[in-house]
Amino acid sequence: MKTLDDTVNLLSRLPGIGKKTASRMAFYILRSNYDFAEALAESIRQLKSVVHFCPECGSYTETDPCPICSSPLRDKSIICVVEQPQDVLTIEASQEFHGLYHVLGGLISPLDGVGPEALTLDLLQKRVQRLQVKELVIATNPTVEGDTTALYIKKLFAEYSVSVTKLATGIPFGGDLEYADRITLAHSFRGRIAL
Amino acid sequence: MQFVSVSFFNFRNLETIKDFNCNAEKIFLIGNNGTGKTNFLDVLYTICYGSSFKASDIANAQHGTSSWKISAIKHTDKLVDTLSVSWDKETGKQYSINEKKVHDRKELIEKNPVILFSYEDLSFVKGSNESRRQFLDQTASLCDNSYIECLRNFKKLLKLKNFSLKNHTLDLLDIYTEQFSVYAFELVQKRRRIITELSQIFSDTVFKITNGSCKLSLRYIPSLAEASIDDCRMQIKKINGRELSAGMSLKGPHRDKIEFIDEIGDFSLRASMGQLRAIALSMRIAQSLIFSKFHGTNPIHLYDDVLLELDYEKRIQFIQYLPPSSQSFFTFLPTEPYRDYLDKKTMIVEVSNGRFFHRNSI
Secondary structure, three states, X not given: OHHHHHHHHHHOOOOOOOHHHHHHHHHHXXXXXXXXXXXXXXXXXXXXXXXXXXXXXXXXXXXXXXXXXXXXXXXXXXXXXXXXXXXXHHHHHHOOOOEEEEEOOOOOEHHHOEOHHHOOHHHHHHHHHHHOOOEEEEOOOXXXXXXXXXXXXXXXXXXXXXXXXXXOOOOOOOOOHHHOOHHHHHHHHHOOOOO | OEEEEEEEEOEOOOOXXXXXXXXXXXXEEEOOOOOOHHHHHHHHHHHHHOOOOOOOHHHHEOOOOOEEEEEEEEXXXXXXXXXXXXXXXXXXXXXXXXXXXXXXXXXXXXXXXXXXXXXXXHHHHHOOXXXXXXXXXXXXXXXXXXXXXXXXHHHHHHHHHHHHHHHOOHHHHHHHHHHHHHHHHHHHHHHHHHHHHHHHHHHHHHHHHOOOOOOOEEEEEOOOOOOOHHHHHXXXXXXXXXXXXXXXXXXXXXXXXXXXXXXXXXXXXXXXXXXXXXXXXXXXXXXXXXXXXXXXXXXXEEEEOOOOOOXXXXXXXXXXXXXXXXXXXXXXXXXXXXXXXOOOOEEEEEEEOOXXXXXXXX
C-alpha cells in the first residue's frame, strides 16, 4: 500500500525510530479516529510554520524575541552559551540558572567543515557589548569539539570586561559511584575540591 | 577464561562450521601452509579485539559473498558468554556479547584479553618507531582502561592540529596546541608508567631466553619532555614556525621512540636475526606477564608459527619460558616436532582445506 509505505518510511526517518516502530505508529494512526490524525498533522504543520529561531539568542520560540530574552525577571548580565536549542530546555528544567542564553548552532569542527564563522559568535559579541554582560557560562559538551569551542570563546572575549566560566564536570548529584563511568570518575578526581 | 567452541560463516577460506569444540588448555592446529590455521587464530583474535590482525573486513568475506559472521562461547569462572562479530557490506560491522550489541570496541578488548605471538612481531623490533609505538599502545590499553580514551582524544587533536597547520587557520591553532598539550602530557605519563613496568619484565625474560647473552632494557624517548602541561605547550610554541612550514605537528607522542638498549646503545641495530626474534618473543611474553600483573588473571595466547625459525634447543627453551595463560592455541606444520611439546591437556586439531578435524592427542 503506497500511502501506508510512505508514512512508514517518513516516520522511520525520525531519530530513534526504526521500521518496526514506524509501522506500529502508522497502524495506530490508521486505527485512531480521524480527528486525532488531523490534529497530529496540524500540530506538525504548526511546529514548522510557527516555531522559529529567536533573533536574539537563537533558541526556539513562537514569539520575537523569545520569552526568556524578553523577560524582565531574567538577569541580563550573565549569558549561558549552549550548542543547540534543546540544551536551553535541559538547563531551564534545572531552575538554577536565571540569566539569558545564547545558542551557537553547533561546535567548531573543521574536519566536518564547521569553522568558527559558521557559529553565531558575531551575534554573541554584539549582545555582550549591548547588554554589558559580566559573565559568560560556557555549557558545551565535554568533548574535544566542545572544549575547542569553549577555548575559542575564551580567547574571543579575552579583551572584553567579561569573565568566561565553564560548567563543572563530575559525578551526577544523587548518583551512585558504582554506576559512574570511569572517565567521569577520573575527571572528578582531578577536579576534587577541599571540604 | 577459555574458549569452549567456535563458529564461523563465510570467513575467508574456512568452511562454515557451528560450535567446533576447542575446550582444552592447549590446542595444536596442525596443517600445511594455506590450509586455514592462521585464519582460525584470526577468528579468535577478531572476536576478542573486534578487528582482524590479517585483513580488512571486506577481505575477510569469502569470494563471492558480502557478509561474514564469527562467534565463540567462552567460559570465565562459572559464567558462559557468547561473543560474536559480524560484517555485512550494507550495514558494516557489529559486535555483540550474549546477543547484546556492543557499541564500543574497547568493551571487547577489556573483557577478552588475548596476546598474539606472530611471525610479524619482528616488525616492532627491527621496524619503524610507529610499530613500536603501536605495540606500546596495545600493551598500555590492556593494562590501563583509560588509555584508549586518552589515545583516541590525542589522535583526534593531532588530526585537528595538522588540519589547522596545513590550512593556516591560526585562530584555531593556539587552541588546538593547548588541547594537544593536555592530552600529550597525559599520554606520555601513561606510556612512561607502562614502559617502567614492561622494561623490568622484558629484561628478565630476554636474559633467560637468550641464556644470558642479551642484557637489554627498554628506553623510552618522548618527543616532548613532559615536566608539565605548560612546559609541553611552550615546547610546541617554540617550533610553531617550523610546524607551519611543514604543515604538520613535529613534536608530540606521535613521534615518541622506544629503544632496546644495552651498555653500548640501541641493540636492535646490531642484533642478529635470531636475537631480533628473541627480543620480539620476549616483548610478547612481557606483554602477557604485565597483563597478568595488572589484572590478576591470565590472557589467552595465540602462537602463529613462532617456533618455526628457532632451532630445536631454542624451541625447548622458549616452551619452558612461556608465560602462564588461560588457554593457548599453537599452529604447526605437520613436519614440525610438535609431539615433543604435547601434554595431557593438549587437543590436536588437523587442518585441511579450511576444514578442522579432532585427532587423538597422546
